[in-house]
Amino acid sequence: METGFLHLHNLLRYFVVVLLILAVVKSFIGWFGKKEYTSGDNKISLFLLISAHLQLVIGLALYFLKGWNKQFEAGMAEVMKNETIRFWAVEHISSMIIGIAIITLGRIMAKKATTDSTKFRRQAVYFLLAMVLIFSAIPWPWSAVARPWF
Numbered sequence: 001m002e003t004g005f006l007h008l009h010n011l012l013r014y015f016v017v018v019l020l021i022l023a024v025v026k027s028f029i030g031w032f033g034k035k036e037y038t039s040g041d042n043k044i045s046l047f048l049l050i051s052a053h054l055q056l057v058i059g060l061a062l063y064f065l066k067g068w069n070k071q072f073e074a075g076m077a078e079v080m081k082n083e084t085i086r087f088w089a090v091e092h093i094s095s096m097i098i099g100i101a102i103i104t105l106g107r108i109m110a111k112k113a114t115t116d117s118t119k120f121r122r123q124a125v126y127f128l129l130a131m132v133l134i135f136s137a138i139p140w141p142w143s144a145v146a147r148p149w150f
């Protein structure tokens with residue numbers, strides 16, 4: 001069960017990362033290039049939202065299955081002292097949840113906008129912010145908490 005969820009989480013990260021980059025780049029091009037907001041733009045933002053929310057559900061299941069919540073029984077100071085425990089028990093989960101909430105807000109705000117330029121601008125700002133946060137909490141191969149990527 002735990003291994004299955006980890007495989008799924010592993011696979012979905014590519015969708016989230018690629019769709020996020022695509023959504024940010026296309027939003028900036030659309031905003032500064034004064035482009036029309038097409039159904040393709042809407043689909044990228046929708047698929048980004050779906051994959052991010054799926055990643056959230058699987059991530060939450062993994063968090064409890066792997067027992068990262070139990071680390072707090074030793075006290076907050078112990079959790080914060082160890083780089084790996086701090087990353088998985090605190091940093092990864094909190095940055096990702098906030099990042100996904102910002103993606104959700106960005107899509108809602110873009111949908112509410114009445115002009116194409118405002119839709120692109122809102123997406124660009126919210127999705128870029130989410131990208132900075134999410135990318136800062138990924139266990140990149142060059143980070144201290146590295147996990148394999150390929």
Ligand code: HEM
Nearest residue numbers: 013016055056059060062063066088093096097139147148
């Ligand atoms: C939004 C984008 C997210 C990305 C790109 C992402 C990325 C990753 C990556 C690359 C790993 C390492 C997998 C491996 O071991 O090979 C991982 C593991 C994990 N992630 Fe995420 N994650 C995301 C969101 C979340 C969220 C929202 C949560 C929790 C609510 C979460 C909880 C976890 C947990 C518990 C693990 C397993 C750590 C362990 O091995 O014990 N992730 N994630």
